[in-house]
Amino acid sequence: MRTYMQDVTIKRKTGVPMVGRGPYGMGRNSVSGNVATVFGCTGFLGRYLVSKLAKRGVQVVVPYRDEDEKRHLRVLGDLGQIVPLEWDLRNDQQIEECLRHSDIVYNLTGRNYETKNFTFQDVHVEGARRIAEIAQASGVARFVQVSHLSADLNSPSGFLRTKAQGDQAVRRAFEGATIVRPASMYGHEDPWPITFKLNNGETKLAPVHSLDVAQALSLIGVLDAEAMGQTYVLPGPKTYTLRELLQLTEDITYRNLISPDINVPKWLFSMTAGLGEKIAWWPMFNKDEVIRRFIDENPEVPEGCKSWADLGIEPDVLEDRAIMYLRRFRSHLSYEQPMSNAHSGAVKLKKEPFRVIE
Numbered sequence: 001m002r003t004y005m006q007d008v009t010i011k012r013k014t015g016v017p018m019v020g021r022g023p024y025g026m027g028r029n030s031v032s033g034n035v036a037t038v039f040g041c042t043g044f045l046g047r048y049l050v051s052k053l054a055k056r057g058v059q060v061v062v063p064y065r066d067e068d069e070k071r072h073l074r075v076l077g078d079l080g081q082i083v084p085l086e087w088d089l090r091n092d093q094q095i096e097e098c099l100r101h102s103d104i105v106y107n108l109t110g111r112n113y114e115t116k117n118f119t120f121q122d123v124h125v126e127g128a129r130r131i132a133e134i135a136q137a138s139g140v141a142r143f144v145q146v147s148h149l150s151a152d153l154n155s156p157s158g159f160l161r162t163k164a165q166g167d168q169a170v171r172r173a174f175e176g177a178t179i180v181r182p183a184s185m186y187g188h189e190d191p192w193p194i195t196f197k198l199n200n201g202e203t204k205l206a207p208v209h210s211l212d213v214a215q216a217l218s219l220i221g222v223l224d225a226e227a228m229g230q231t232y233v234l235p236g237p238k239t240y241t242l243r244e245l246l247q248l249t250e251d252i253t254y255r256n257l258i259s260p261d262i263n264v265p266k267w268l269f270s271m272t273a274g275l276g277e278k279i280a281w282w283p284m285f286n287k288d289e290v291i292r293r294f295i296d297e298n299p300e301v302p303e304g305c306k307s308w309a310d311l312g313i314e315p316d317v318l319e320d321r322a323i324m325y326l327r328r329f330r331s332h333l334s335y336e337q338p339m340s341n342a343h344s345g346a347v348k349l350k351k352e353p354f355r356v357i358e
């Protein structure tokens with residue numbers, strides 16, 4: 001295949017030429033010339049980002065800790081386009097090996113509970129700083145750090161506080177790093193919601209579709225000057241209280257979720273979660289999560305930050321997508337509805353469907 005001048009792109013920061021082949025961005029068998037490393041690719045958001053990048057013709061390095069956690073990623077790109085490499089967050093040499101050939105580095109590593117090996121500080125601050133410093137020293141052109149919409153240096157939640165500290169650490173370590181702050185995400189990996197409520201279900205969330213966030217990240221990585229040093233705030237288009245979200249789940253699945261109406265007091269749940277953290281060796285609802293359940297997500301985009309419109313993306317409205325993810329949880333009562341309701345996600349049935357039909 002012949003290579004033309006338009007197939008060559010010179011990276012602004014490093015001056016490294018990239019040679020593309022095939023119809024760039026037109027599918028998994030195109031080659032854009034970009035190489036990206038996605039730390040945290042084995043999680044919920046990671047798989048969608050790897051898929052979106054591979055579809056743009058980007059070769060993706062997928063660092064993994066557990067052999068089985070990266071298997072599903074291999075099929076997301078063409079032969080040789082997905083490159084798994086083992087890594088450890090505390091091993092500088094492995095991190096350097098993972099990003100040695102990359103011009104874009106994403107850091108998605110994050111954990112919403114602490115373990116005996118890794119605290120929030122270790123993962124969100126020290127880990128992020130280490131990856132950013134090594135990326136800077138290796139001449140990587142673009143660094144994208146995934147934070148959280150509610151990240152705040154003064155937050156009562158350790159998770160959200162360290163997320164904000166991590167953003168600062170990355171900004172100091174990598175010149176021109178881009179920070180992305182998505183709201184709570186929804187998608188296929190979401191479990192069945194817990195049936196009791198905290199804060200009377202009044203906590204506000206601005207849920208955002210995981211595929212939209214992945215699409216935004218894949219664009220931000222390949223944008224050069226426009227995205228460098230910017231903060232992208234990515235809330236969902238509508239805000240709901242937790243009670244409204246549970247009601248919507250009830251309406252679509254024909255299952256009774258919020259009756260009996262149990263509101264667990266904060267002190268009681270915090271005490272139980274604290275006890276669980278000490279006794280259980282598997283991840284459970286933890287004390288920090290109880291604190292987060294009382295923090296509203298603010299969908300306003302602060303001045304000077306960018307958002308969906310700057311990327312040309314119109315984010316999905318939850319009601320339009322919910323059926324995709326809730327269909328598998330539907331009760332048999334869905335079969336007794338008229339056909340017009342049976343495949344619709346936007347049914348509003350209040351308490352009606354919970355009657356057992358004789």
Ligand SMILES: NC(=O)c1ccc[n+]([C@@H]2O[C@H](COP(=O)([O-])OP(=O)(O)OC[C@H]3O[C@@H](n4cnc5c(N)ncnc54)[C@H](OP(=O)(O)O)[C@@H]3O)[C@@H](O)[C@H]2O)c1
Pocket residue numbers: 039040041042043044045046064065066069088089107108109110111112118123146147148149181182183184185186
């Ligand atoms: N999910 C949401 O609603 C949401 C909302 C806003 C922001 N975010 C942020 O978006 C990012 C991705 O979220 P997610 O939902 O995809 O998270 P996730 O499913 O929990 O995945 C987290 C990823 O981080 C890696 N990781 C965690 N601790 C690590 C450690 N000590 N060493 C090495 N790797 C480690 C995990 O690797 P292993 O598979 O090896 O454990 C996994 O790949 C996170 O930074 C999260 O804070 C998430």
